[in-house]
Amino acid sequence: MRELFSTVLELRVHEPSISFLPVGSVMSETAPERLHRLLFLGAQRMRGRPIGRYLRQLQAWERLAPEAFQRLCAERMVRTLEYASSRVPLYGSGQWREAFQRADVRDLQSWPVLERETIQAHTAELIAQPTPRGHYFRRTSGSSGTPLGVAMDADAASWAWATDYRGLLWHGIHVGARCLRLIHKREGRVAEWIRNLHPLLTDDLSPPRLDAAVRYMQAARPAYVSGYVTAVTELARYARVAAPDAPRPLVPFVKVLGEVLHPFQRQEIEQGLGARVIETYGCNETGTVGYECPAGSLHVFAEHVEVEILRDGQPVGLGEIGDIVLTCTTNRVMPLVRYRVGDRGRLSADPCSCGRPHPVIAGIEGRTGDLLLTAAGVPVHGALLGDILKQITATSSPAALTRVVFEQHDSRTWTVLVQPGPDYSDSIGGLLIDGVKKIYGKECQVTVTVVPEIPREPSGKLRYYRRAAGAAPQSPSVEQPL
Numbered sequence: 001m002r003e004l005f006s007t008v009l010e011l012r013v014h015e016p017s018i019s020f021l022p023v024g025s026v027m028s029e030t031a032p033e034r035l036h037r038l039l040f041l042g043a044q045r046m047r048g049r050p051i052g053r054y055l056r057q058l059q060a061w062e063r064l065a066p067e068a069f070q071r072l073c074a075e076r077m078v079r080t081l082e083y084a085s086s087r088v089p090l091y092g093s094g095q096w097r098e099a100f101q102r103a104d105v106r107d108l109q110s111w112p113v114l115e116r117e118t119i120q121a122h123t124a125e126l127i128a129q130p131t132p133r134g135h136y137f138r139r140t141s142g143s144s145g146t147p148l149g150v151a152m153d154a155d156a157a158s159w160a161w162a163t164d165y166r167g168l169l170w171h172g173i174h175v176g177a178r179c180l181r182l183i184h185k186r187e188g189r190v191a192e193w194i195r196n197l198h199p200l201l202t203d204d205l206s207p208p209r210l211d212a213a214v215r216y217m218q219a220a221r222p223a224y225v226s227g228y229v230t231a232v233t234e235l236a237r238y239a240r241v242a243a244p245d246a247p248r249p250l251v252p253f254v255k256v257l258g259e260v261l262h263p264f265q266r267q268e269i270e271q272g273l274g275a276r277v278i279e280t281y282g283c284n285e286t287g288t289v290g291y292e293c294p295a296g297s298l299h300v301f302a303e304h305v306e307v308e309i310l311r312d313g314q315p316v317g318l319g320e321i322g323d324i325v326l327t328c329t330t331n332r333v334m335p336l337v338r339y340r341v342g343d344r345g346r347l348s349a350d351p352c353s354c355g356r357p358h359p360v361i362a363g364i365e366g367r368t369g370d371l372l373l374t375a376a377g378v379p380v381h382g383a384l385l386g387d388i389l390k391q392i393t394a395t396s397s398p399a400a401l402t403r404v405v406f407e408q409h410d411s412r413t414w415t416v417l418v419q420p421g422p423d424y425s426d427s428i429g430g431l432l433i434d435g436v437k438k439i440y441g442k443e444c445q446v447t448v449t450v451v452p453e454i455p456r457e458p459s460g461k462l463r464y465y466r467r468a469a470g471a472a473p474q475s476p477s478v479e480q481p482l
């Protein structure tokens, strides 16, 4: 089990199974891309959002030597902490006031950890006083709990946009490059045209919609596809079956977001679309936190957000797993300091071969609530179930399964919901049952239930494993079998 779990984590970032465009090949900007870039950045500038200027600033910073880059990030952090402690009412009260009687506010590790529930309960007290003008609330979907509102302004939004575009530029994808975007809600026709986005709505990923998307990729040759991991995986699976002979790549790059990318999903996207997958990590509260570089490492956007890994409230060593805690240094309306985002992960001890000075995330495990119990009562991460799907994908028809959700009722009782594909058979159901028993114990009672459709969550995400409603929660502080 230990080896299997390590493999799942290690394979995430370094698993090229097909040949890609040469690493580092930078496509020159086309005339239409230039038009869309100028329109988009110009329109944003008129709204008081200097995205282009921040983008150039980020590109200049990333050319710094590692020591100079670390110094820069440390200085930005100190300015953020001084600002937050003097301007944010919550940080002058309760456990914060107590902590700063003993320690220096400029020392990040002296700050109490900020929990999601605290943000929900004290949103107004987290807004800086006096409040920067023109602020607004960005609401999160609440897919991991109750909805959360984070206040931002044009400046914070500009940094968030600029960091994200900078990650695309690492792969030679320009601002204004044509994009097939899998999205659950449209931005509006004009905004989409300016940004050169072609939407594919994820509320209905039925064959006619997916077929139209495949035809769009063949005809319009977008520079990249962007969308939630599970939605893009479904598109790739469809393309593999519906257009097996179409030349690959159907699209050069796929940027995935919003969900943990598991090895089987990376493999399916590579096989189905022939695309280079770009993994990202982030949250609505801070924006994009990390981006995969051309050498395959998931780098932290450290000028924008600091990542700490904590266990029992204390930082762990590089390479060790723990709770991911984020401090955003670009939001002056609602500065979140040491925000425990609810994911677990670890930082790498090794720098990336690409030479970028940004720290490297060695693995993201996803939500701390994703632990499921074996029949013997041992907590094991649900991501292991992805290995079953990976094996079925590799050895069976890609049209066997459309969607699968593994649902645990108690430590010995499981239901596997299956939305079958045209090539589904009982033997596939047998493989699913065997797979669950192999990981969670042969005593498990596993029932496969074939359903006509497995709906997505309102956000457009689709979890492929979960505890059934009413099942007892596991303690998130239990050690992983690593």
Ligand SMILES: [Zn+2]
Pocket: 293, 294, 295, 296, 297, 299, 352, 353, 354, 355, 356
């Ligand atoms: Zn790198």
